[in-house]
Amino acid sequence: MAQAQLPLETPLSLPGHPKAWKWYDYFTFNVDHKVIGIQYLVTAFIFYLIGGLMAVAMRTELATADSDFLNPNLYNAFMTNHGTIMIFFWVVPAAIGGFGNYLVPLMIGARDMAFPRLNALAFWLNPPAGALLLASFLFGGAQAGWTAYPPLSTITATTAQSMWILAIVLVGTSSILGAVNFIVTIWKMKVPSMRWNQLPLFCWAMLATSLLALVSTPVLAVGLILLLFDINFGTSFYRPDAGGNVIIYQHLFWFYSHPAVYLMILPIFGIMSEVIPVHARKPIFGYQAIAYSSLAICCVGLFVWVHHMFTSGTPPWMRMFFTISTLIVAVPTGVKIFSWVATLWGGKIRLNSAMLFAIGLLSMFVLGGLSGVTLGTAPVDIHVHDTYYVVAHFHYVLFGGSVFGLYAGIYHWFPKITGRLLDERLGILHFVLTFIGTNLTFLPMHELGLKGMPRRVAMYDPQFEPINFICTIGAFVLAFSIIPFLINVLWSWNKGKIAGDNPWGGLSLEWTTSSPPPIENWEVLPVVTKGPYDYGIEQRKGSTNENEEE
Amino acid sequence: MQGTIDSQTTAITADHGHEHPDFRVLGLLVFLISESLMFGGLFAAYLLLRGMHAQWPPEGTEVELLVPTINTLLLLSSSFVIHYGDVAIKRDDVRSMRKWYWITAAMGAVFLGGQVYEYLTLGYGLRTNVFANCFYVMTGFHGLHVFVGILLILGVIWRSRRPGHYSAQKHTGVTMAEIYWHFVDVIWIILFTLLYILTRF
Numbered sequence: 231m232a233q234a235q236l237p238l239e240t241p242l243s244l245p246g247h248p249k250a251w252k253w254y255d256y257f258t259f260n261v262d263h264k265v266i267g268i269q270y271l272v273t274a275f276i277f278y279l280i281g282g283l284m285a286v287a288m289r290t291e292l293a294t295a296d297s298d299f300l301n302p303n304l305y306n307a308f309m310t311n312h313g314t315i316m317i318f319f320w321v322v323p324a325a326i327g328g329f330g331n332y333l334v335p336l337m338i339g340a341r342d343m344a345f346p347r348l349n350a351l352a353f354w355l356n357p358p359a360g361a362l363l364l365a366s367f368l369f370g371g372a373q374a375g376w377t378a379y380p381p382l383s384t385i386t387a388t389t390a391q392s393m394w395i396l397a398i399v400l401v402g403t404s405s406i407l408g409a410v411n412f413i414v415t416i417w418k419m420k421v422p423s424m425r426w427n428q429l430p431l432f433c434w435a436m437l438a439t440s441l442l443a444l445v446s447t448p449v450l451a452v453g454l455i456l457l458l459f460d461i462n463f464g465t466s467f468y469r470p471d472a473g474g475n476v477i478i479y480q481h482l483f484w485f486y487s488h489p490a491v492y493l494m495i496l497p498i499f500g501i502m503s504e505v506i507p508v509h510a511r512k513p514i515f516g517y518q519a520i521a522y523s524s525l526a527i528c529c530v531g532l533f534v535w536v537h538h539m540f541t542s543g544t545p546p547w548m549r550m551f552f553t554i555s556t557l558i559v560a561v562p563t564g565v566k567i568f569s570w571v572a573t574l575w576g577g578k579i580r581l582n583s584a585m586l587f588a589i590g591l592l593s594m595f596v597l598g599g600l601s602g603v604t605l606g607t608a609p610v611d612i613h614v615h616d617t618y619y620v621v622a623h624f625h626y627v628l629f630g631g632s633v634f635g636l637y638a639g640i641y642h643w644f645p646k647i648t649g650r651l652l653d654e655r656l657g658i659l660h661f662v663l664t665f666i667g668t669n670l671t672f673l674p675m676h677e678l679g680l681k682g683m684p685r686r687v688a689m690y691d692p693q694f695e696p697i698n699f700i701c702t703i704g705a706f707v708l709a710f711s712i713i714p715f716l717i718n719v720l721w722s723w724n725k726g727k728i729a730g731d732n733p734w735g736g737l738s739l740e741w742t743t744s745s746p747p748p749i750e751n752w753e754v755l756p757v758v759t760k761g762p763y764d765y766g767i768e769q770r771k772g773s774t775n776e777n778e779e780e
Numbered sequence: 781m782q783g784t785i786d787s788q789t790t791a792i793t794a795d796h797g798h799e800h801p802d803f804r805v806l807g808l809l810v811f812l813i814s815e816s817l818m819f820g821g822l823f824a825a826y827l828l829l830r831g832m833h834a835q836w837p838p839e840g841t842e843v844e845l846l847v848p849t850i851n852t853l854l855l856l857s858s859s860f861v862i863h864y865g866d867v868a869i870k871r872d873d874v875r876s877m878r879k880w881y882w883i884t885a886a887m888g889a890v891f892l893g894g895q896v897y898e899y900l901t902l903g904y905g906l907r908t909n910v911f912a913n914c915f916y917v918m919t920g921f922h923g924l925h926v927f928v929g930i931l932l933i934l935g936v937i938w939r940s941r942r943p944g945h946y947s948a949q950k951h952t953g954v955t956m957a958e959i960y961w962h963f964v965d966v967i968w969i970i971l972f973t974l975l976y977i978l979t980r981f
Binding site for chain 2: 340344345348406407409410411413414417418419444445446447448449451452453455456459463464465466467472473474475477478481482485
């Protein structure tokens with residue numbers, strides 16, 4: 231342990247060692263996975279703000295039963311693009327592109343991804359796609375919802391709809407290229423001393439996510455390209471009057487878009503499995519169960535898509551099959567939830583912002599999961615199809631789940647990414663506002679849905695006005711919850727407390743390098759001598775390694 | 781707190797690990813899984829549409845067989861030709877690799893020519909009916925892949941003009957172009973079966 235005598239700040243200038251990146255490097259075709267990760271995270275966050283403003287505008291409209299704030303076409307455009315942006319331009323790129331790119335090589339002890347240039351290309355497909363999507367507002371904005379079902383999508387705002395399709399195909403391509411990169415990286419580039427059962431659970435989750443993206447995204451691309459042909463080139467794949475069939479679109483669309491739900495939640499599950507054991511100071515409960523349940527979700531998740539189509543004239547045997555498969559997919563998800571709860575049980579829990587968001591996710595996702603199970607059963611689904619019950623469900627999963635998880639990840643890895651800690655008081659304020667806002671906005675929507683209020687409408691029956699007003703207040707609370715977060719990030723990035731290499735005492739490899747990590751991650755590659763979650767195990771063995779500073 | 785970390789990192793590996801083995805072939809194979817699913821989606825849509833119609837292809841749509849059959853044979857044999865190129869480079873014979881790759885590219889170009897000829901002479905256009913929609917989109921999409929394959933082969937030929945760029949030990953690019961070409965070939969076999977042969981029954 232000779233090197234332990236050097237102060238941590240000592241710059242080790244090896245010959246030929248590259249310097250740190252400058253600010254403008256983040257605006258170029260840079261191939262460093264960490265730069266790309268930050269590019270993804272920041273770009274995605276900007277889109278999150280844009281999509282969030284759209285949501286606030288919609289909730290303002292919905293505060294009263296009449297159409298008095300947005301005109302109905304603009305409402306439809308906001309509704310469509312809010313969904314599209316939050317899915318394709320915020321959660322997917324932030325979770326997979328952002329955290330995935332930043333963390334996977336660091337966690338497996340690699341200097342970069344397997345295909346760095348492909349990685350940069352995958353990122354740079356995103357800004358033009360986003361620009362295309364926003365530019366579609368010049369042509370009225372796509373009107374048909376993020377699902378873009380024909381015939382609605384083939385007859386309304388066709389120019390904007392075509393731009394929408396091209397934008398999605400671009401991000402889809404990005405997603406496929408990213409998936410290829412992650413699969414090869416995780417499969418082949420683990421540091422030689424790392425066995426598969428020492429792979430951090432985030433990487434397991436990313437592997438499952440990437441496999442899912444790899445096989446499902448191209449099918450969406452096909453569905454959308456056929457739609458593009460129908461809109462622009464006079465074909466009739468989805469025109470029943472000319473021998474086509476709209477249901478085929480729904481199959482192609484949901485074959486991707488149901489797995490897309492897992493693309494948005496599996497990486498978040500990975501983040502949870504990293505954040506919880508570190509801040510509970512306990513080994514993760516059921517490492518293998520969590521790792522394999524990711525793969526199980528990936529496999530079963532490919533065979534549940536028709537539960538979105540129970541009211542699309544689906545034959546009874548199909549409803550039966552897909553109800554059962556949908557209920558089965560809840561099992562591996564439950565395995566994870568129970569494992570996290572068991573990890574927390576009896577842990578020495580640090581209730582900081584990262585952990586608060588993780589526990590917040592746990593509680594909210596259970597609610598979203600329960601409404602998901604009810605929606606997955608055909609009889610209930612047929613009753614509440616296309617009502618606010620569905621809106622409530624997927625916002626509990628995607629906001630209470632994915633977005634909470636992304637926040638947890640940001641609070642957890644911000645010190646690694648920037649070298650500085652986020653302010654805890656602002657973080658807790660952010661959590662409290664977000665938690666209240668989420669429940670105020672989305673919990674009443676269950677009741678709205680069960681009472682029969684349809685979704686995707688700008689005007690509604692006045693009897694729903696009081697509950698809608700509560701939802702709108704919640705939406706404003708959520709909007710304001712961003713402010714302490716933004717102040718926190720911008721201030722801490724420049725002036726926050728210096729974090730040091732390992733502020734949380736984590737054991738996975740990303741904490742073995744400096745914060746922020748040098749360009750090729752380590753001067754000397756780390757060697758894995760124990761599992762990533764062996765908290766407290768060393769002390770039991772009476773190790774002699776506890777003689778360093780502090 | 782620091783102690784737990786150092787226990788992980790004490791051992792030192794000498795090499796800096798800037799180089800890692802070449803994973804490009806593996807990456808291509810993984811990517812081709814994705815490509816297969818893209819064609820898979822098209823095939824599924826086609827079969828669903830076919831299943832909906834009592835008569836397929838619809839009345840008055842005659843499927844030509846002569847040119848496509850010649851084309852199929854051409855594309856199938858080109859897979860063998862390109863493999864000779866791969867065998868050649870493994871013997872370090874760049875010249876004959878270039879020869880075989882030229883022949884493959886030419887065969888691909890003739891295939892595309894045949895495709896265009898078929899488009900020009902068929903009795904139906906893209907918009908005629910759902911079968912015609914499928915026919916043009918599927919063959920067109922496959923044709924695009926053949927075109928990309930030809931570009932890859934030409935790229936290999938272009939790079940191989942520099943002596944020593946490819947050798948018996950180092951020919952990843954050559955192998956990748958070959959794998960892609962075989963893939964395009966396999967897709968065509970399924971496409972030909974679905975669009976031509978099965979319409980006869």
